Amino acid sequence: MKSSDNLTPRRRRLWEILRYAVPPRVRWFYEGHPALRGQLWYAERKLLYQTIRKYRPAVCFEIGTWKGGGSTLFISQALHDNGRGHLHTIEIDRDLCDEAHLKYEQYLPHLGPFVTFHVGDYREIYKEILEKIGGVDFLVLDGPEDAGETLRQYNFFLPYMKPGTVLMTHDWFTEKARLLKSQLTNENSWSVLKVLSPPASVGLALAIRQ
Numbered sequence: 001m002k003s004s005d006n007l008t009p010r011r012r013r014l015w016e017i018l019r020y021a022v023p024p025r026v027r028w029f030y031e032g033h034p035a036l037r038g039q040l041w042y043a044e045r046k047l048l049y050q051t052i053r054k055y056r057p058a059v060c061f062e063i064g065t066w067k068g069g070g071s072t073l074f075i076s077q078a079l080h081d082n083g084r085g086h087l088h089t090i091e092i093d094r095d096l097c098d099e100a101h102l103k104y105e106q107y108l109p110h111l112g113p114f115v116t117f118h119v120g121d122y123r124e125i126y127k128e129i130l131e132k133i134g135g136v137d138f139l140v141l142d143g144p145e146d147a148g149e150t151l152r153q154y155n156f157f158l159p160y161m162k163p164g165t166v167l168m169t170h171d172w173f174t175e176k177a178r179l180l181k182s183q184l185t186n187e188n189s190w191s192v193l194k195v196l197s198p199p200a201s202v203g204l205a206l207a208i209r210q
Contacts (some may be wrong), residue, residue: 029045044196090117147176172203
C-alpha cells in the first residue's frame, strides 16, 4: 500500500467515502497530514515512526525535507509522542523549506519544539551543529538517485556515529543505495535489522551501529 498522495482523482473520491471506516492510526499513516505532501509509503511511514518510538533518539538528522509530509512528519510526531528528542531537517530549495516551515507553524505547532528546518548545503549547515552536539542518534538518508552522493552523505556523518546510532536508508534496492548497501552489509560495525521490500515499499532499510 502506497499513500493517499498516490491516489488518482477517482480513487481519491472513493477514499473520501471509505476513510472513516479505517481506524484513525491506520488512516494517519496512510494520509499523513492533509496540508502536507509526503512521498513515503504506508509501511515506510509506520516503520519510521515505530523506530523512533522504540529507540528514543535524542539527536536526529535527515537530508531532504521536500514539503514536510514524509519522513519529517512521522519522525517529529514520534519525538513528540516520546516527549524528547529533536530533528534537524535540511532542504536545498529555499521555497520548499519555507513552505514546509510555514505549514508546520500553521497546522502542527505542537511539533515546533521537536524539529528545526534548515536551508542550504548539509555539509555547511550540519557541520557546525554536529561539532557542537558531538554525535548522531538517528539518521535518514534519502537523497538523489546517486549511489556516490548517498555514500558521501554517509561518510559525512560517520565520524559522529557511535554504537547504538540508528540509520535508515530509502530506496535500498535502487542505484541510490547500491554503494552504501554493500558497505553496511559487509562491515561488522553495522547490523541490518529490517528491510522493507516491494510491494510494501520501494526499499527501506533499518540498521544499527554496533
